[in-house]
Amino acid sequence: MQINDLVKGNKKFREARFSKYETDLKQLTKDGQNPDILFIGCSDSRVTPELVLDTKPGDMFTLRNVGNFVPPYNPDNDYHGSSAVIEYAVNVLNVKHIIVCGHSYCGACRSLYKDLGDSSELINIKKWLELGKKAREYTLLAAPDKNDKEYIYRTTEKVSIVYQMENLLTFPYIVKRVKEGSLQIHGWYYKIENGTIEFYDGSDCTFKPLEEFKNES
Structure with a gap:
């Protein structure tokens, strides 16, 4: 291209x-935009939300960044691009759903296991990847075979989604809306290799085919 x-x-x-x-x-x-969904996805060029989900203009407010990471709430009056998108979606657009969508073969999750060195050219990337640290630690702790790289990478991608969902719950206004029942948080995992999506079922802490997803709102 x-x-x-x-x-x-x-x-x-x-x-x-x-x-x-x-x-x-x-x-x-x-009339302006009025989406019900905030979609948080990865900047990976192979991830195409509108194509994969067959949406049209106005359907989703979209945040894409490296690793589909969510930084914890931090009201320090600094520049927070991802948090600004979340804040606008929840407090101005009043979205009803937030989807954190990770994906297979994620370069960010793979980079969690690499030494990026001390290059100043990667200083922002190295800091940003700290948002995946907990997913890496959990995966290594639970992995039956720490030499099985593909298992570790795929597991890290899914575990990271759960931790990013937890980070959303550090935002006071999100917690408030969730408790009111006016906002739901979802974790999805997109498989680039076959186009399928799995959703995180918190009732048994597993990812299941999206076709089994049921939601009344």
Whole structure:
């Protein structure tokens, strides 16, 4: 994919696909956005939420970052891009659902097991990866075979989702909404290799096929 391909792609979108969404987009520009879902996913170029979930413009408010990590609540008046997205989605858009969606073959989770050295060029990445530290520690503690790298990587990806869900519950306004029953938090795991998604079932702490997911709201 080259930059010129993007130019051609936009032309193709305007000529062949825009009409499919034109009515919705005009309504959205008039009334503003009102999504019910905040989707927190990874910046990985292989992860394409709109394609995988067959959504249209206005359906989801989206946060993508390295590793689909959620930083704990920290009201220190510094720059917090991911937290700002969460804050806006919950307090301004009043979303009803937050989905933390991890994925297979995640480079961030794999990097938790690498020595990134002391390069200043990776200083922000190294700090950000600390948000996956608990998932790494738990996985290594529970792994039956610490030499089984694929098992460790896949397990870390799923365990990390659970810890990021827990980090969401450090935000006071999220806790309040959850207790009121007006906000739900979900953990999903997307398999790049076959397009399937599993959801985290907190009742027995396992990931199950999305087809088994049931929700009334």
